[in-house]
Amino acid sequence: MATPISSRLKVLAILVVVALVCVQEVNAQTGKGWRRLRPNFYARSCPDAEKIIRQSMENAYQQDPSFPGAILRMFFHDCVVRGCDASVLLDNDDSEKLGAPNANSLRGFEALDEAKANLENVCPGVVSCADVLAYAARDCIELASPGTKVRNWTGGRRDGVVSVSAETLTELPGPFSNFTSLERSFAKKGLNQMDLVVLSGAHSVGKARCGIILSRLYNFKGTGKPDPSMNPAYVAKLKQLCPPNAPGNRIDMEQRSPNRLDVNYYADVEQGRGLFESDNALRTTPAGRWLVRVNKNKRVFDTAFVLAMKKVGNIDVLVGNQGQIRTVCNAVNV
Template identity: 45%
Template sequence: MASYKLYSLVLLQLLLVLSAFESGNAHSLKIGFYKRTCPSAETVIKKTTYQYISRAPTLAASLLRMHFHDCFVRGCDGSVLLNSTTNNQAEKAAIPNLSLTGFNVINAAKSAVEKICPGVVSCADILALVARDAVALSQGPVWEVPTGRRDGNVSTALEALTNLPPPFANITQLKLAFAAKGLNVKDLVVLSGGHTIGRSFCAAFTNRLYNFTGRGDTDPTLDPRYAAALRKKCKPNDFTTRVEMDPGSFKTFDEDYYTIVAKRRGLFQSDAALLDDLETKTYVKLQASTHGSTFAKDFAQSMVKMGNIGVLTGKTGEIRKHCALVNL
């Protein structure tokens, strides 16, 4: 018992140190950072985002996910946008990021901003703003995005693999992963609500349908009727089919995700895991029973908080000329 308490204390102290490190420069961000240096930046970025999402609404989910994946690896520094080189496999090459789409949206927004304010607006800020606009264009909440991030110049696939919570994570693993980034349990359950938009490849969850414990069984936490419906769409070793994460409204940012999870129809193990913790389960039940009474407000707050993770500000980092390449 004493050794367990000591272990818990050491783990807590480690998480607090990591949390302080991840959010250390967050106070340097501010709303309207480009008010004087590039006053029309946010308008131009929003217009560009609209041009793409109006034609392909499913891009919204990927752009939101891209921002999440950026912030959870080295902080919100645009490292997920960098291309691999001859000597380095970048975050883009990591398995969790192979399904990301929408890099062309970020590049287009960067090009549009560079035309009016060259060398001023960072790719990290553009990604944060595009993610916000993508949610808003999907009928979701709108929030003020503090800006002033600078771009990192390091991106490695291994760090993406070790920092991004996988879809098969249990609630303990999820809580630890979020705590390491300075996010609490409420942030975990709120940001999981981002799964209200988008689709997933079958391969991310077919183990729940066909071989959950290695004995050819189905995940008992998954609603049997929903499991049967999913088996009709996803066969074993299916790596090409995509399934809606929020069936019926996967292009609309709403609270329906929580209703689905409450009915044991969350697509991923990480969705189902929200029912394994009292705090997350209570939140799921609250949003499901009140038509998302606080979800929009909560999501906006947690997104701002996530956007503060490990930011580079001041003279650290750089302002990339092209989002996929570090400056020479």
């Protein structure tokens, strides 16, 4: 039997490995602007900026405990397409909002708009929408994972002026992807296998529409049967929540603790209870299985998730005089 000391040493060793894995290739982060991001970016120009954003996130969380999952997803979807430039927030006839992975799916815009409006009242033209979304993501990590404190989160991003729906299809990893495809998509953004498995853990919080899994439940690859890799009891439960004629139903992505960013997700993946095909993909390779097992430790996952989200927040950022600081987040300045 392992002693308490040996168990602690094992966890410490894993944490060291995780930290090294998560920060390796940091120089491969796409774009160079991230080097100009820094903590406390608005300490002088808008001292209450982070408090104002936090208040809007807490208000939204009190109304809907699944809200953090929506913001974490939106942050990832923003940064992976054109970088962390708030292009996902723009409204136009062909915006990212209208892309298939986002249409009628992304939510949480109202809380971001509230935060931005409050910031404009106090510090007009100072805080970018890209940073509003980035700080909102930081806050939602903490709200969904009580006890987790995210330190040294950076600011300094500026807003893009282009948003194209088709780019969501070419840049975002899909819910039907296998491990090789996922690995390739993440690598394009300077993210490694550990980041892939850790960031998939965001599927422990938030909701999804039934339409995305109906074929997996009722007619997997044209067989007329469920995906055989799924736990049969899990299939039965999902069929109750997602009848064939209800693609618009919203369900919890993780059933046991749906409003917590936690490690139950990884136990579910191991047991065939991952909601998406991409979740199941994590257990189809030796590397994926090992990383799933490692992340079942809460200390490991909490540490690795924050590190991976910081890397996401560095992708192809606009800084300095690039882009603009939008007055409202859904439209470019005229």
